[in-house]
Amino acid sequence: MNHTKTPTLTDVGRVAGVSRGTVSNVFNHPDLVRSDVRERVEAAARQLGYDGPDPRGRVLRNGKFNAIGFMPPGAYAIADVIRSPYGRELVLGVSLACDEAGATLSLVNGTEETRTSTIREALVDGFILGHSVDIDLITSAQRRRLPFVILESDAGPDINSIRIDGRSGALMAVGHLAALGHRHFVILSIRRTSGPPIVHMPGKGKRAITAGFQLDYERLDGFAQGLAEVNLSIDDVPIIETTPGEPSAGAVVFDRFPEATAILTMSDWQAITVLDEAVRRGINIPEHVSVVGFDGTAESARTTPPLTTVAHDIIGKGRLAAQMVNENGQPRQIIMSVELVVRGSTGPPR
Amino acid sequence: MNHTKTPTLTDVGRVAGVSRGTVSNVFNHPDLVRSDVRERVEAAARQLGYDGPDPRGRVLRNGKFNAIGFMPPGAYAIADVIRSPYGRELVLGVSLACDEAGATLSLVNGTEETRTSTIREALVDGFILGHSVDIDLITSAQRRRLPFVILESDAGPDINSIRIDGRSGALMAVGHLAALGHRHFVILSIRRTSGPPIVHMPGKGKRAITAGFQLDYERLDGFAQGLAEVNLSIDDVPIIETTPGEPSAGAVVFDRFPEATAILTMSDWQAITVLDEAVRRGINIPEHVSVVGFDGTAESARTTPPLTTVAHDIIGKGRLAAQMVNENGQPRQIIMSVELVVRGSTGPPR
DNA sequence: ACACTTTTTTGGAGCGCTCCAAGGTTATTC
DNA sequence: GAATAACCTTGGAGCGCTCCAAAAAAGTGT
Structure with missing residues (x-):
């Protein structure tokens, strides 16, 4: 000593x-x-x-830290990000760009209350903020006078943002299923608070949104539009609001809506839990029911059957976000395109 | 402006x-x-x-950053860690502890050359070093006078380390298969350099170790001991050195060693790629061949069939590592116990 | 040996902050 | 209303470093 x-x-x-x-x-x-x-x-x-x-x-x-910070959205913690197939692919992309730039990647947590002070105090030269429009957070970040990028939210022309065209993706998903002949849908939307799945029976008005992010509304909109194009109304479709990864999501679908032949989700992870539950129950996919994921994570290709999903370049998105922060140029709003990847989890209705 | x-x-x-x-x-x-x-x-x-x-x-x-750094071992980058089922579970544990302590988690990369300077310059109060005994890195970390923990390597009584009892784990894996009646084994050991699988045909002496870490040797030792207990010699067992996640690992096993009835691996990820290849070839597991994983990652429970694996508390390990760094107390060397989790990927030989 | 150029070295300034001992102010008590 | 206690505010010191203008040293040419 x-x-x-x-x-x-x-x-x-x-x-x-x-x-x-x-x-x-x-x-x-x-x-x-x-x-x-x-x-x-x-x-x-x-x-x-x-x-x-x-x-x-x-x-x-x-005056420089040579580091960029990644902060998960809403009530999520870094641990949730790593647990999620989507989140970790995103972080992977960010880490690749950091690596290239020789920068450190700081994963900063923030509970609802400490969030803004974390932004104020983080030892970083810029931020990537998970998909969140939280206005306090944005002003906080602006105050700090550091470059930052928001994911999956458009916060106006003065703020860097990258998002995917989720509405088109959702539209394509419905279109694909409708073309196969499906008429009986269930939608799994994302519950942004913790807790068990919330079932919204068919009915008019804004349902299924306890506290949604922009991306949630967009995708729901896309689903609605897609349904409208085949003369169905989203008002007649049950919506289950569920935390991605929540294992009971599949059970709720199969128990409550046995007549459904097609399940639309807002994330691969949700779709995967449905697949898992199907295996448990001996339900064949896609013969009995079709399932569509969202995001096109690496996991979606490895399920049995492989998942039909609305894919985008998640790693590229993370990488681009980090680059935008590092470059610190004029604010840009980028919308990434999506692509429907048709694999084995969708087929004609039974 | x-x-x-x-x-x-x-x-x-x-x-x-x-x-x-x-x-x-x-x-x-x-x-x-x-x-x-x-x-x-x-x-x-x-x-x-x-x-x-x-x-x-x-x-x-x-004088404090209120952050701890995680640095991957050897030639690995943060991206590799996130890609690996084991790595991300470990980071998850670390992030949980950081969260509890209100600290930031810095993921620091370092190529072979920049590694020590990264250690010198990282804006952290302590380090978690991935499974590596690299002496330069250790002296570097010591010089910095910051607390640090090494994973999966014992670097002596003055240095914090946490590792699992991999030797016993390997022993149990062999014991389990031998008890089922297996006599024809193949071992997948971990290749620590990049490149395709290296096949080591049966033969005397230290094989399969291009540049191994302590954990590799330990597990190999455990396999050897387990084989010896049923009057087999590891010298008669083919060893394939392969990067975890390398998709061709399964193909090499099935092509080159069709007589094998049991495959021992050093990581779940390796075992999973073997399972994937088996599906591709229509090979039934465990009827045709038994596969044992290592680490007990979350993924191991979700494969079809679920993987028999040598499990330990990865998240707990990450969390403990972060706690040890935060506490900065007397150096400790911790050896975590492992447990053989028998699931569906092992059965009697064909 | 001297003037001049080039290469090295120097040390003050200042980055923005928190600690802390000391001084100042206000409130309370008799 | 003075003495005492409780509460607030102040500003110097110093954290360890890098930049930079200027000084010093070394090298060069006649």
Whole structure:
């Protein structure tokens, strides 16, 4: 146990008989320093156990952290992001871009209350904010005068955002199923609060939205439009609001709506839990019921049967988000296209 | 675009007619400040667009980042960690502990060359180092005088480490298969460099280890011991060194070693790729061949059939690692127990 | 050996903050 | 209304560093 305080540039300089500035140069601009001096300094550093300039001082002086922060939306924690097939693919993309830029990726958590102070205090040069329009968060981020990008929300022309064309995706999903002949749908929408699935029986008006994000409304809109195109009304379709990954989602669908032949979801994860429940019950997919996922995660290709899903380039989205933060240019609003990937989980109705 | 420089505590103080220290108190110890003064300061802050003390100054003054760093081992990048079922579960555990401690989780990348400088410069109060015994990295971390934990490597009594009892796990895996009657094994060991699977035909001596980590040797040892207990020699067992996730692993096994009835792996991910290949070929598991995974990831329970695997509490390990870093107490070496979870991927030989 | 150029080294300034001892103010008590 | 206690505010010190203008040293040419 060594209780002397950790050495600083000045200490090393004293031992080596040079000034603080020279020691700094040895570590940051070695070519500026005569080689014998450099060696003397290095020897002194070694002797003192000095391992290079303390990042704290450097950060204050340079004004940069060389890190970008990723903050999950709403009530989600980083752990939820990692658990989710979509979330981890997104983070993967971000991490790739950080890697390329030589930056660190900080995963910052924030409960509802601490969120804004986290934004204020995070040691980052910019932020990626998960799909959230929380106005407080945005003003907080703006105050900090750091570049940031919002995912899956359009916050106006002054704010960087990247989102997918979820409405078209939803439309394509319905179109595909309708073309196969389906008339009996169930929609799994995303519950943004914690708790068991909420079943919204057919009925008029805005249902299924306890506290939705923009992407939820868009997809629901797309579903509605797609249904309208085949002379069905979303008002006649049951909507189940469920947390992705919630294992009981499938059970609710099969128990409550046995007549449904097609299940529309808003995430692959939801679709996967439905598939899991189908296996448990010996229900054949797609013979008995068709299932469509959303996002096109890597997992969607590996299920049995592989999932038909509305895919987009999640990794690319994460990567682009990180690049936008790093570049810190004019605000852009990017809408990424989606693609219906038809695989084995959809077929004609029974 | 506002080109005046960002305001500081002093600026706010000047506008509010109080000292820098009082402004600091308003943000950090509001209870110490008379309420009318506090309001005046808050008004001034609002007017100037000051959003609280700059973290840069705070960090230098306080000496803490309130963050811990996670660095993947060897040549792996953060992206690889997130891709791997094991890795992401580990990070999940770390993130849970960080969340509890109100700390940020920094995912720090480092190529072979930049690794040590990354350690030197990362804005963290401590590190979790992936399963690696790289001595340079350890000295680097020690130099920085920050607490750190190494996973899956014992680096001596002065260094925090957490590892599982992989040898016993491997032993149990072999024991289980032998008890079922298996005599024809193939081992999938982990290739730590990139590239296609390397097949090591039966033969004496240390095979299958291009550049192994401690955990690789331990598990191989456990396999050897288990085989010896049923009068088999690991020297007679083919060993295939393969990167987890490498999709061709299964093909190599089935093509080259059709006589094998039991496949031992060192990770669930490897086992899962074998299962995938079996599906592709119409090979029934476990009727035709038994497969054992390693680690007991969440994924292992969801395969078809569910995977028999040597499980341990990965999330708990990540969480504990983060706690050890945060607590910064006496160095400890922790060995976590493993458990053989028998599921559907193992059965009697054909 | 001197003037001049080039290469190295120096140390002050300042990044923005929090701590803390000391001084100032207000409230309470007798 | 003075003495005492409780509460607030102040501003110097210092965290460790990098930048930069200027000084010093080394090199070059005549």
